[in-house]
Amino acid sequence: MPKRIGLISLIVVCSLWSLPKAAYAQALIPHTLQLDAAKLEQQGLSLAQEAAQLAQFQQYEMAMPRARLASQLAPKSDKVWFLLGGLYLQTKELDSAIAALKKAQSLNPKNGDVLFALGSASFQQQKYDVAVNYFQQGLKLKPNDPEGLFDLGNAYYMQRRYSDAIAQYNQAVSQDKKFWPAINNIGLIKYEQGDVAGAIQQWQSAVTIEKQAAEPLLALAVALYNKGERQKGLAMGETALRIDDRYADIDFLKENLWGDRLLADTKKFLELPRIQAALQQRGENTAAPTPQPTQ
Numbered sequence: 001m002p003k004r005i006g007l008i009s010l011i012v013v014c015s016l017w018s019l020p021k022a023a024y025a026q027a028l029i030p031h032t033l034q035l036d037a038a039k040l041e042q043q044g045l046s047l048a049q050e051a052a053q054l055a056q057f058q059q060y061e062m063a064m065p066r067a068r069l070a071s072q073l074a075p076k077s078d079k080v081w082f083l084l085g086g087l088y089l090q091t092k093e094l095d096s097a098i099a100a101l102k103k104a105q106s107l108n109p110k111n112g113d114v115l116f117a118l119g120s121a122s123f124q125q126q127k128y129d130v131a132v133n134y135f136q137q138g139l140k141l142k143p144n145d146p147e148g149l150f151d152l153g154n155a156y157y158m159q160r161r162y163s164d165a166i167a168q169y170n171q172a173v174s175q176d177k178k179f180w181p182a183i184n185n186i187g188l189i190k191y192e193q194g195d196v197a198g199a200i201q202q203w204q205s206a207v208t209i210e211k212q213a214a215e216p217l218l219a220l221a222v223a224l225y226n227k228g229e230r231q232k233g234l235a236m237g238e239t240a241l242r243i244d245d246r247y248a249d250i251d252f253l254k255e256n257l258w259g260d261r262l263l264a265d266t267k268k269f270l271e272l273p274r275i276q277a278a279l280q281q282r283g284e285n286t287a288a289p290t291p292q293p294t295q
Contacts, residue, residue, distance in 0.1 A: 044073025048080045051087070060091050071100070078107035082114055089121055097121045112141035116148050123155055131155045146176040153185065157257060162189050180206040184216045185257065192259035196223055214244035215256060222262065222269045237269060238278040245282055 048070035054063035067084040074080050081104035088097035098121050104114045119134030135152035142148055153168030166189060169182035187202030200223050206216035218240035225233025246252045248270055253263060269275060 041074045041077075044070040044080065045077065048074065048077070048083055052083055055083075055087060055090070058090075060087055063087055064091070076107065078104045078111060078114070081107065082111065082117070085114075085117060085121075089117060089124075092124070094121050094125055110141060112138040112145065112148070114138075115141065116145070116151060119151060119155070123151070123158075126158075128155050128158045132159070144175050146172040146179050146182070149175065150179065150182050150185075153182065154257060157185065157189065162193065165189060178209050180209040180213055180216065183209070184213070184219070187216065187219060188257060188259060188262065191219070191223065191262050194261075196227065199223060200227075212243055214240045214247050217243070218247045218266070219258075219262065222266050225269055226265055233269075234272070234274050237275055241275070241278055242282060245279060248279055 047066045051063040051066035051070060054060075054066070064087050067080070067087050070077075070080045071084050081100050085097045085100035085104060088094070088100055098118060101114055101118050101121065104111065105118070108114070115134050115138035119131045119138065122128075122131040122134060132152065132155045135148060135155055139145065139148050139152065149168050149172035153165045153172065156162075156165035156168060166186055169186050172179050172182040183202050183206040187199040187206070190196075190202060191199035200220060203216040203220040203223070206213060207220060210216075217236055221233045221236035221240055223233075224236065227233075241248055250263060250267060250270075253266060258266070270279075
């Protein structure tokens with residue numbers, strides 16, 4: 001891959017391109033190119049805004065180079081470094097994410113969202129002690145943040161500190177009554193602890209809040225099927241997988257913190273002929289070409 005010309009070098013090249021040709025044997029007079037730092041910084045902030053807009057549509061490959069260049073043009077902006085760190089986080093480049101986020105933190109230590117993002121990066125590295133520390137620091141700055149409370153609950157969950165995790169999830173719900181992921185995760189813990197009835201109650205509450213939430217719907221389907229309500233469980237399972245068939249992937253369920261007991265029961269559930277048929281039908285429907293309008 002050819003070496004890319006740096007921004008300043010490119011400006012120099014462009015400026016020299018327009019200079020009149022020197023006479024033969026005439027010495028070129030050296031000059032210093034004056035760059036407008038404020039203008040460059042403004043260009044960097046504009047690029048960061050473009051990157052943020054692209055990121056909203058998950059166009060990370062297009063957003064990333066803009067954010068990188070923005071961090072060079074506006075290196076004193078904590079928001080730019082935070083954006084860059086967030087993009088690295090989305091693309092699973094965790095070491096780069098942490099480096100960018102720490103730069104943002106050094107520029108603005110009072111930004112709780114940066115601490116939450118650092119906690120998320122550490123969580124993904126399975127450094128749960130470090131993640132807990134970052135989430136706790138973030139909550140000192142933003143004590144009523146539902147997502148921060150939820151993330152701390154997840155870190156406690158991975159440390160098997162179940163009571164602490166449930167306490168954080170409940171605090172998240174107290175701040176946002178419709179925050180169904182926290183309710184869902186309480187169900188995950190209760191199921192692993194053998195409290196199936198308690199888990200079912202939590203998942204029913206989550207589905208009541210968000211009827212299109214595939215995760216609690218599938219978990220509820222598995223629990224009801226195992227409880228003996230087989231037809232109801234199968235119907236719910238079909239509905240959940242029509243909403244989002246990623247939940248038919250055991251590895252995806254692990255990423256979403258499903259415990260060993262629920263995973264084992266779900267694996268058996270997914271192997272049932274009716275569920276397999278539903279998955280096959282969905283796959284066929286997805287693969288089918290979209291009918292073109294007649295001319």
